[in-house]
Amino acid sequence: MKYIIKDLKIKGVTLTPQRMAIIEFLKSNLNHPTAEDIYKALEEKYPSMSIATVYSTLELLKANGYIQELSIRKRGKACFDFTSKNHHHFLCLKCDNIIDIESECINTCPIVKAGQLEGCKVGEIQAYLYGVCSECNKNTIKKNKNK
């Protein structure tokens, strides 16, 4: 974790209290928070912080490869993932929770290696699955029983 701080310093990035707080928050909240989530969580401790700072810091962290931005919510807010590791995501359309899915699938995906993308340089990959999570499924079953 500390390596980010060191790393950013080496790159000449100024580590302001606001940036530190945002990094700290992301580090301990791996549940894919939105910019607003971060802003609201920090406003008690940093009442003067602006949402613009949150966005610019997220941009900075993304540009340096520390976080990933997900556009899993169609027409909704972006959310952020404090990792550079490739993995899938599942969005529950009932409770809006996002579940991480670890998988080699993406990296070993035959498409990326050969096939329809000759000549293309592939950087980022995001796979989004949509449905109803097990928790919400349980609740649905309960409700049906009560009828």
Added chain:
Amino acid sequence: MKYIIKDLKIKGVTLTPQRMAIIEFLKSNLNHPTAEDIYKALEEKYPSMSIATVYSTLELLKANGYIQELSIRKRGKACFDFTSKNHHHFLCLKCDNIIDIESECINTCPIVKAGQLEGCKVGEIQAYLYGVCSECNKNTIKKNKNK
């Protein structure tokens, strides 16, 4: 193609000229147009058409499973795909073109079948790849040679 018209009629959906035009446009423009693309393309023939009609028709078609909505552009416009077939998408970050990638990968993806999603009901799957397309790569090479 005609089956959609028939299908929608059976479902009791009114097929207005606007809706027909939008369906027709989507049918012959499989390059993932945005709502605005559709609106602009049709405004000559239907000068009175509203962008709200485009959005509501897209919603209707999506709800009935005729089109897919892609959120591949982070913080950008949604775009639409006149197919229910599952496939990947590649977005070129230089020219903004989207390339279709056919693949069994998604359906046969081991994650979906077993693993971390027990109890979850998975509906839609979208995989987005980001990078530079072969065309844009060529241009980059040319530019470098001229230096």
Added chain:
DNA sequence: TCTTAGATTAAAATCATTTCAATTCTAAAA
């Protein structure tokens, strides 16, 4: 013809994100 539900429209509203100009902070030089 009259009625009614649904569809369309233009305009206003919403909401996430970005931009802007003014102010404040940081870090390095003097």
Added chain:
DNA sequence: TTTTAGAATTGAAATGATTTTAATCTAAGA
């Protein structure tokens, strides 16, 4: 330590995609 220039932060305004609203239109049935 003081100065200073550049970078970061702030609050507010602007932007842009999408949604909502209220009025109007249209087609089918009574």
